[in-house]
Amino acid sequence: MKPVTFGLTLVGMDPDVKPTSPLPDGWSALAGRSSTLLRETQDEGGGWPASPTFPPYGFCWFRDGSFVAEGASASGLLPEADRFNAWCADVLKRERPAVDAVVDAVAAGTDLADSNYLPARYAIDGTRHVDDWWNFQVDGYGSWLWALERHLGRSGGRVAPYADAVETATRYLVATGRGTCRDWWEEHRDQHHVTTLAGVSAGLLAAVRMGSLDRELADRAADVAAEARADILGSGVHNGHLVKWLGGDEIDASLLAVAALYDVLPLDDALVVATVDHVEALLTDGGVHRYPTDTFYGGGQWPVLACLLAWHHARAGSATRAHELLDWVVGTTDADLLLPEQVAPRLAPDRLAEWDERWGPSAHPLVWSHGMFLGALAVLTQAEG
Helix, strand or coil: CCCCCCCCCCCCCCCCCCCCCCCCCCHHHHHHHHHHHHHHHCCCCCCCCCCCCCHHHCCEEHHHHHHHHHHHHHCCCHHHHHHHHHHHHHHHHHHHHHHHHHHHHHHHCCCCCHHHCCCCEECCCCCCCCCCCCCCCCHHHHHHHHHHHHHHHHHCCCCHHHHHHHHHHHHHHHHHCCCCCCCCCCCCCCCCEHHHHHHHHHHHHHHHHHCCCCHHHHHHHHHHHHHHHHHHHHHCEECCEECCECCCCCCCHHHHHHHHCCCCCCCCCHHHHHHHHHHHHHHEECEEECCCCCCHHHCCECHHHHHHHHHHHHHHCCHHHHHHHHHHHHCCCCCCCCCCCCECCCCCHHHHHHHHHHHCCCCCCCHHHHHHHHHHHHHHHHHHC
8 A cells, every 4th residue: 555645745655646637726736735744743752742832732632633644644754654653652561561561451350440541632642641531432442453553564664663562452452442441532331332342342453464473462352343243233333324332323433434434344244334324414614513412612513524424425335525624624724734633513612712711722633634635645545546
């Protein structure tokens, strides 16, 4: 898999890969600005802050960072993706004793406090930051394995430097991946989340395919990946579409990742088609809302999710719809071509003030938005090429 360059001069780009037609107005400029932002905001150690200007997001998430690294890798920023993957490997090396303790406790049936599990976010230097954040989420570790395999496939890199970290992440997901935790949005600690289960399944299968696990762990990882998929198909469906958590009935735009990113179900599976239709009907108004009852900063529309929906349509052969969504994303930039976390219209505008008073205006820029734009653009360019 070769990196796509979009006609830009990027570090590590392959000059033989070019789009078949010029990009629409504004897309090239935003792609270039996104690449620059990723280079400018990445710490020398490899971590990306979720936002360089919004203090609550001045940390590196495994989830957000993995999707940013995927966008970097797909657009030719191979050294930047290398540095992020090395950052993750260093974190997991330090966390190995904690993972050993979690694995032993789970095997013994011992209850653990959330603080005993691996956190979703770390300080930029890779150390734990102890506070009251909603930190117990496991999808990021699956997403990292998913993104690492894709990056190594593009770059021709070897898995050997990451083998210990891959093993540590795999053992952690085998122990915790099918349990309750917080979702992509750091909510609903007591639920089994379908998107999380998909990320766990995809990450474990990526770890198996990379070939560095011993046979016993590889077999167990493949079994847990299959079990997580079976969980989704068994209890993660309502009225013919996927739902936010097992046994529930609510739609959530993160469910687009089940097929578009993680390939846990085929893009043309009836469940996937119905889920996309529900997202389009209930959550899309130019951009894409997270879920119907969202109140965070008033429940606005997220460029990240518009990119994710465009990613799906690009892969599913609906290029026209993908273009519409990426046009909308480009339209949310400010004068400096920076993308926000979310924009109006809002589902709960009366709830905006409480968040403004708590943390100030929402994150702008959101590095994840820029990474997802690059990733979606790469998929669309490849589909049209």
